[in-house]
Each structure stands twice: as C-alpha cells, then as structure tokens.
Amino acid sequence: MFIAMNRFKVKKGSEHDFEQVWLTRETHLEDVPGFVEFQLLRGPERDDYVLYASHSLWRSEKDFEGWTRSEAFRKAHAGAGANKPLYLGHPEFEGFTTLQGISAEGA
Amino acid sequence: MFIAMNRFKVKKGSEHDFEQVWLTRETHLEDVPGFVEFQLLRGPERDDYVLYASHSLWRSEKDFEGWTRSEAFRKAHAGAGANKPLYLGHPEFEGFTTLQGISAEGA
Numbered sequence: 760m761f762i763a764m765n766r767f768k769v770k771k772g773s774e775h776d777f778e779q780v781w782l783t784r785e786t787h788l789e790d791v792p793g794f795v796e797f798q799l800l801r802g803p804e805r806d807d808y809v810l811y812a813s814h815s816l817w818r819s820e821k822d823f824e825g826w827t828r829s830e831a832f833r834k835a836h837a838g839a840g841a842n843k844p845l846y847l848g849h850p851e852f853e854g855f856t857t858l859q860g861i862s863a864e865g866a
Numbered sequence: 867m868f869i870a871m872n873r874f875k876v877k878k879g880s881e882h883d884f885e886q887v888w889l890t891r892e893t894h895l896e897d898v899p900g901f902v903e904f905q906l907l908r909g910p911e912r913d914d915y916v917l918y919a920s921h922s923l924w925r926s927e928k929d930f931e932g933w934t935r936s937e938a939f940r941k942a943h944a945g946a947g948a949n950k951p952l953y954l955g956h957p958e959f960e961g962f963t964t965l966q967g968i969s970a971e972g973a
Contacts, residue, residue, distance in 0.1 A: 762907060762921075782966055794970050800869060800962035812962060814869075855907035855919060859889055863901050 760795070761820040762855040768808040768847040777811065777845045787831040788815075793822020808847055820854065867902070868927040869962040875915040875954040884918065884952045894938040895922075900929020915954055927961065 769777045781799050788794050795816040802810035817823040826832050876884045888906050895901050902923040909917035924930040933939050 778965060786968060788968055789971050796970065797966075797968040798964050799966040801965050802960050802962045810960065853909050853917065855909045857905050858885060858908050859904075859906040861893055861895055861904040863903065864896050
C-alpha cells in the first residue's frame with residue numbers, strides 16, 4: 760500500500776473556507792485505477808495556523824503516479840491555485856509505504 | 867475516527883536499526899478498547915534523514931487517550947528512551963480527526 764499525504768497550514772480564521780473548498784469539490788477519485796481511500800483530516804491547532812492533511816491510500820505508488828498524470832487529477836485540481844491565501848506557505852507533500860500493519864482482533 | 871501520528875526523523879544509516887526496534891517490539895495493542903489499526907510507515911528521504919511515521923487509528927480520541935494512560939501503553943514504551951540516538955530531535959506527535967472520507971467503488 761502507498762499513502763500520499765499533503766499537509767496544509769491553514770491560517771487562523773480561514774478554517775471554514777478551507778473546509779468548504781474540500782467538502783464541495785468534485786474529486787473524480789472513485790473510478791481511478793488503484794485508488795483505495797481518501798480522507799480529509801483536521802489536525803492540531805498551533806499559534807498561527809491549524810494543520811490539515813489530505814490522506815489518500817493507493818494499491819501502489821505506481822497507481823498514485825498514474826493518477827497524477829491523469830485527466831481526473833487535472834480536473835480535481837483545476838482552480839486549486841485560487842485558494843492559496845487560505846494557508847501559509849506551500850502544501851507539503853509526503854509519500855509513505857507501509858512497513859508493518861496491526862489490526863484489532865476481529866477487524 | 868481519530869488518527870494518532872508520530873513522525874520520526876531517522877538519521878541516515880540508522881534506518882535498519884530503527885525498523886528493527888519497531889518490527890520486533892511487543893505492541894500489546896490488539897486488545898486495547900477502541901484500537902482499530904496500526905501502521906508503521908516509511909516516508910521520503912531528505913538530505914540528513916529519512917522520515918518515518920507511526921500511524922494508529924482509533925474509534926475516538928477518548929479511546930486513544932485511555933490507552934496512553936494504560937498499563938499496555940507503559941509496557942509498549944518501556945525502553946523507548948534508549949533509542950533516542952537513532953533520530954534527530956524529538957518525535958513529533960500529531961492527532962487528526964476525519965472530516966471527509968471517500969472510498970473506492972465496491973471497497
């Protein structure tokens with residue numbers, strides 16, 4: 760499995776606008792080959808921002824890379840530049856692979 | 867759902883030792899109330915470190931906090947201080963809650 764994460768430092772006062780951009784967008788993700796799951800996460804509050812992360816799970820890194828070169832990706836990110844003033848700096852991208860997984864009994 | 871993440875900047879050359887500490891430990895997690903899933907993740911390589919993350923999923927933040935006060939937690943972290951030279955600085959803890967989830971068709 761491959762996890763693609765983007766971290767956003769959202770300015771205090773812009774949390775609602777940032778969430779609305781994500782919650783109302785068309786993701787076009789459901790039918791992308793190798794896509795497993797997406798989550799929008801709200802993280803800790805710091806002095807001047809709230810940390811958010813977009814978190815998507817893929818069958819493999821190759822599937823994720825295929826998506827970033829697809830028409831679905833282009834559509835999902837159309838207009839993303841318009842939202843820049845909502846967060847500090849650039850989103851930080853980090854890709855992860857699973858080394859060990861443990862599940863609850865019966866899960 | 868609540869996601870508890872710890873980020874570790876592991877020094878170049880210490881990756882194998884760091885992974886061994888995690889892969890050989892007793893987690894005592896399976897039976898903890900509210901525990902759903904744990905993953906050890908290997909992330910991007912930077913100039914002087916490799917980013918790793920421990921990533922655990924809980925039914926609620928309350929369940930996670932209950933675990934941090936439990937005997938199982940104390941056991942799982944016994945001796946953790948001994949591994950400090952493997953990474954730069956302190957692990958960074960971040961807790962997240964899910965705002966939106968999208969799953970693949972049929973998943």
